[in-house]
Amino acid sequence: MDPLVFPRSAAAAPYLRIKQHLRDELGRGRWRPGQAMPSDAELVAQFGVSRMTVTRALNELRAEGLIERVQGVGTFAAHLGRVAAQLQIRDLHEEIVARGHAHRAVVHLAQREKASEALADRLGLASGAPVFHTLIVHLENGVPLQCEDRYVNPAAAPNYLDHDFTQITPTQVLLQEAPLREARYSIEAALPTAQEAKLLGIARGEPCLIVVRRTAGAMGPITLARLVHPGTRYLLQGEFKP
């Protein structure tokens, strides 16, 4: 996040020095969560910079969740009651290729259907309206890794079914055709359905990590996907660094 540039002399940019100083003191426990920290004016005096520079440092620290600022009151050390982390859900093709492995997709279904009532509701369609449906199994070095059951709003991506999904993943198609505005997902552990177990080549009793993702663009819902991964073959990882 911080560009490692050294603008004037050999010293770091003033706003970076301020950030680092406050980060250090916070890490050292200099201020307890909720406790008042130096005001803008005090930091201006202490570091001999203009207020805009102090403001920038403090705003970035706030964006990182380390401090809280309240207008008319002051700046405070954040109470890190909740640990938030950046969770990346990368395109599976990229992920597999990044590991140096071979990715293959088997398309079991790619057709137009009429939306059930429940599905129409979640995709913002009328019940019985046409909807695109794909069912694809992704393999890493020949081993089934994900069963991707996806419904797509035809209004968001009219040409969705024209693609060869053995060559390009639905995720990539949709990112190109329909700009993303919002995504919601849930992650759970459950047993696969009979069909999913068969497609993945696993026993029905084997736990799976299931990600359900729903995305929307400027024009409404885009897609609803159920991604089923064999528990023994897949792991989501994340990291949190202030």
Next chain:
Amino acid sequence: MDPLVFPRSAAAAPYLRIKQHLRDELGRGRWRPGQAMPSDAELVAQFGVSRMTVTRALNELRAEGLIERVQGVGTFAAHLGRVAAQLQIRDLHEEIVARGHAHRAVVHLAQREKASEALADRLGLASGAPVFHTLIVHLENGVPLQCEDRYVNPAAAPNYLDHDFTQITPTQVLLQEAPLREARYSIEAALPTAQEAKLLGIARGEPCLIVVRRTAGAMGPITLARLVHPGTRYLLQGEFKP
């Protein structure tokens, strides 16, 4: 030069208007990923604001991952190849209370032990060094929701075992005693161990969502926790909004 008046009572802040405008255009697909967007100077002219204001809007959009800026080159629409989302792992107590339910913790273990070699390695200790170990089951309205098996580095939180874990969660204790600098976690689906199944009151064949979290502070590793949740009772949710 004319006297300046800012009609801010009726209109949103200029930097917000610029952000929103660019967000809208990006969402509309105005620029393809990687394509050049207006330069700082063009936006200054277009919106009739000073450059600092444009800079702020663009820097925040970059922090949100929507655009990329390259010194000496220009500003570009980001290629959203990866969908990143903020995943919150809240303290379980807070989460349950927020749902208006009752939280109860049953402490099955809270003691000092000697670290095994594997554990010592992950906590930055010498093999056989003392380590704190707690095993706690958390219940929501009397139903077991999480089995928390946790090891703590005594150097990071010397008084860890002095707390009454039926009254305060280990997470809260550690957030108070040891400032957090970094957290890594993994999420997977698997079957519980025999002990975990018994503690959670579930069948051994029931899938569980397992979060393994490792945190570190300024002075090194703090804790290693294995959080096991019955798949039918727990769901991780997240959201991504540019």
Next chain:
DNA sequence: CAGTGGTCTAGACCACATA
């Protein structure tokens, strides 16, 4: 009222990339 943060200006100098 005084003190706080929120925002903005109209310049300026710099580092970097490209031609």
Next chain:
DNA sequence: ATGTGGTCTAGACCACTGT
């Protein structure tokens, strides 16, 4: 040489909170 973004200044007015 030109145009780009990166950073900074020395002010200013505003909105808000507390006494």
